[in-house]
Amino acid sequence: MGEIDPRARSFVREVCDRVANGDCVRSALLPAVALELHEMASDPNVHLKRVAERAVTDPSIAARVIALGSSPLYSPHPPRTVKDALARIGLDGVRHVVFDAAFQSRLLRRGPLLPLVERTIRHARTMSVIARHLAIDVGVHPGTAGLAGLLHALGAIVLFDEFSAKRGAALPRSVAILTARVLHAWVAARVAKNHAIEPEVVQALRDHHDLSEPTLPRLLWLCDRLSPAEPGQRAAPLDECIARSGLPLRVEAVTDRLRPLLVTVEELVRDRIAS
Numbered sequence: 473m474g475e476i477d478p479r480a481r482s483f484v485r486e487v488c489d490r491v492a493n494g495d496c497v498r499s500a501l502l503p504a505v506a507l508e509l510h511e512m513a514s515d516p517n518v519h520l521k522r523v524a525e526r527a528v529t530d531p532s533i534a535a536r537v538i539a540l541g542s543s544p545l546y547s548p549h550p551p552r553t554v555k556d557a558l559a560r561i562g563l564d565g566v567r568h569v570v571f572d573a574a575f576q577s578r579l580l581r582r583g584p585l586l587p588l589v590e591r592t593i594r595h596a597r598t599m600s601v602i603a604r605h606l607a608i609d610v611g612v613h614p615g616t617a618g619l620a621g622l623l624h625a626l627g628a629i630v631l632f633d634e635f636s637a638k639r640g641a642a643l644p645r646s647v648a649i650l651t652a653r654v655l656h657a658w659v660a661a662r663v664a665k666n667h668a669i670e671p672e673v674v675q676a677l678r679d680h681h682d683l684s685e686p687t688l689p690r691l692l693w694l695c696d697r698l699s700p701a702e703p704g705q706r707a708a709p710l711d712e713c714i715a716r717s718g719l720p721l722r723v724e725a726v727t728d729r730l731r732p733l734l735v736t737v738e739e740l741v742r743d744r745i746a747s
Contacts, residue, residue: 480647487634487651491659494666503577505530506570513566514668523566524555532576536569537561544732545604545614564615567669568622572597575629583636585648589629592652596625599699603691605729610687610719617691620673624680624692627659628652657681683718690717698730 502510509526512518528534534554541557542550551557558566575593603621604614635648661678672688680692694717698710711723 480643483643484647484651484655487631488655488659490634491630491662494662502570502574503530505533506573509533510567510570510667513563513570516563518563520555520558524553524558527558527566527569528554530573533569533573536572537566540565540569540618543604545608562615564613564619568600568615568619571619571622571626583633585632585636585645588645588649588652589632589636592625592628592632595699596622596629599624599692599695602695602698602730605732606691606695606721606726609721609725609729610691612688612691616670616673617688619669620676620680620688620692621695623664623669623673624660624677624696625656626663626677627656627661630659630663631656683716687719690719693717694719694721 505526509523512523512526527537537554537557538551541547541560546560551560561568575596600618600621603617607614607617631652632648635643635651657678657680661674664677665674672686675684675686676688676692679686679689680696683690683693694713697713710726714721714723714726
């Protein structure tokens with residue numbers, strides 16, 4: 473953690489203990505309808521009709537389901553109903569929508585570190601889209617890749633929220649940034665595990681900076697380099713990033729996959745593809 477004062481170190485240790493013990497209570501992170509949908513999606517035998525009936529009770533969540541189901545990755549034709557969209561995106565897609573809705577919660581969008589939270593959320597959403605578009609080329613399901621891309625920044629969001637509350641608000645902003653940089657992958661994996669996310673995704677969240685052997689963490693590592701919304705180094709050319717990731721991707725294929733995104737994501741993605 474570097475040289476930080478004992479008070480800050482004590483607070484960080486306290487936060488880590490809370491995360492390790494599962495004290496980031498689900499209901500504090502997920503709104504009521506989102507929490508219920510998440511629990512439904514964790515049951516592989518759940519009937520989509522039940523999920524759809526619950527989803528339509530929250531207009532914001534229903535709109536997100538339709539928007540995700542409208543992706544050309546799932547079908548060239550827009551879904552007609554929420555149930556139709558759910559059939560396309562699957563249970564991973566349901567959880568993607570649930571956590572995306574949680575990112576909009578006022579419980580997370582508060583306090584002096586709100587700009588950091590908002591920037592991290594933008595990064596997570598951008599990375600999720602990129603991961604979905606590249607997943608097929610490396611043998612990963614787009615829904616799994618999109619969920620992992622969204623959740624990979626969950627640790628930083630939780631940590632910023634912890635620092636915005638209680639006595640952490642009195643600590644220097646630099647301590648919160650350093651803590652998130654060092655611990656966000658571990659925290660994301662712990663929180664995801666507490667929310668019954670599959671071990672494959674939990675491992676990818678934990679290892680996405682380490683280029684470990686499974687494909688999913690390597691995909692997250694690459695997408696992290698392509699997403700422009702998080703502070704950090706994004707200087708390596710695209711071909712170098714692909715080579716280092718060890719993924720069976722060609723620069724031309726990545727460019728073609730991401731070209732449709734250029735009208736919706738930030739200018740830096742255009743610069744990255746053109747480099």
